[in-house]
Amino acid sequence: MRDAMKRGLAGLLGAAGCLAAELAVAVPAYDGKGADAPKIVDPAAGWDHLWKEVLIDITIIGILFALMTAYFIWKYRARGPGQEGESPKLSPATAVAWAVIPTFVFLADDLFVAANGWQLWNAYRQVPENRLEVHLESGMYSWDYTYPNGVRTQNELKVPAGKPVLLRMTSRDTLHSHFIPDFRVKEDSMPGRTTYLWFLPKEPGEHLVTCAEYCGVMHSYMAGKVVVVPEAEFNAWYEGEGTKLKTAGTAGAPVPAAAPEAAPKSGKKKSA
Numbered sequence: 001m002r003d004a005m006k007r008g009l010a011g012l013l014g015a016a017g018c019l020a021a022e023l024a025v026a027v028p029a030y031d032g033k034g035a036d037a038p039k040i041v042d043p044a045a046g047w048d049h050l051w052k053e054v055l056i057d058i059t060i061i062g063i064l065f066a067l068m069t070a071y072f073i074w075k076y077r078a079r080g081p082g083q084e085g086e087s088p089k090l091s092p093a094t095a096v097a098w099a100v101i102p103t104f105v106f107l108a109d110d111l112f113v114a115a116n117g118w119q120l121w122n123a124y125r126q127v128p129e130n131r132l133e134v135h136l137e138s139g140m141y142s143w144d145y146t147y148p149n150g151v152r153t154q155n156e157l158k159v160p161a162g163k164p165v166l167l168r169m170t171s172r173d174t175l176h177s178h179f180i181p182d183f184r185v186k187e188d189s190m191p192g193r194t195t196y197l198w199f200l201p202k203e204p205g206e207h208l209v210t211c212a213e214y215c216g217v218m219h220s221y222m223a224g225k226v227v228v229v230p231e232a233e234f235n236a237w238y239e240g241e242g243t244k245l246k247t248a249g250t251a252g253a254p255v256p257a258a259a260p261e262a263a264p265k266s267g268k269k270k271s272a
């Protein structure tokens with residue numbers, strides 16, 4: 001019986017070792033263009049990585065618990081009519097070990113996941129220097145983007161592939177949440193405050209934008225898209241639209257500056 005208990009505890013410790021080794025992997029970095037381009041830590045890749053870690057961990061923990069429970073049910077079963085099964089007589093030290101060791105094993109795993117989550121959160125808040133910065137005003141029920149040259153679009157954010165995009169966001173009415181599932185980013189926008197999010201579109205393509213904060217009866221229709229195009233195509237569009245604005249003499253008002261408390265820190269911790 002003692003041996004069985006020891007084997008159980010050894011199994012738990014072994015599983016803890018596996019979890020620790022698997023969790024020690026750092027958030028993967030995205031290799032930017034060119035050898036001397038600064039490495040951009042892509043939060044989307046980190047998000048996927050962390051999500052996989054959580055799935056692996058809860059699977060290992062779940063299987064471990066199920067196996068041990070099944071084993072104990074079988075081992076201490078009733079062996080005849082009128083018999084209720086026989087539980088082991090534990091010494092105080094063994095009883096304490098059974099309570100404390102599993103608790104710390106799984107707490108340790110929680111702390112590893114939390115530490116990786118903290119690292120990932122920092123990657124989400126560290127905006128790369130070389131970025132396209134777009135102002136977003138959300139409202140019932142549209143996403144209104146303003147580019148640095150005054151060009152405005154609605155419900156469609158056109159961006160170049162391979163360049164980080166920073167959105168400085170506010171709202172003209174109530175709370176909204178700008179959610180781009182493919183880029184694993186979601187951030188609230190609200191009146192009187194500027195919030196921000198950034199993402200790294202790598203390849204040309206289209207990605208859904210949706211509102212993730214119930215904002216009114218048409219909330220579910222508040223959808224848009226991010227259109228990622230090759231850099232040359234983006235530049236041609238951007239300059240073309242800018243020229244049209246200048247010619248028409250209706251260039252948009254300057255993009256409002258971000259509120260100081262919302263100013264994102266750059267990769268080098270300078271204020272943006």
Ligand SMILES: [Cu+2]
Pocket residue numbers: 139175176177211212213214215219222
């Ligand atoms: Cu909304």
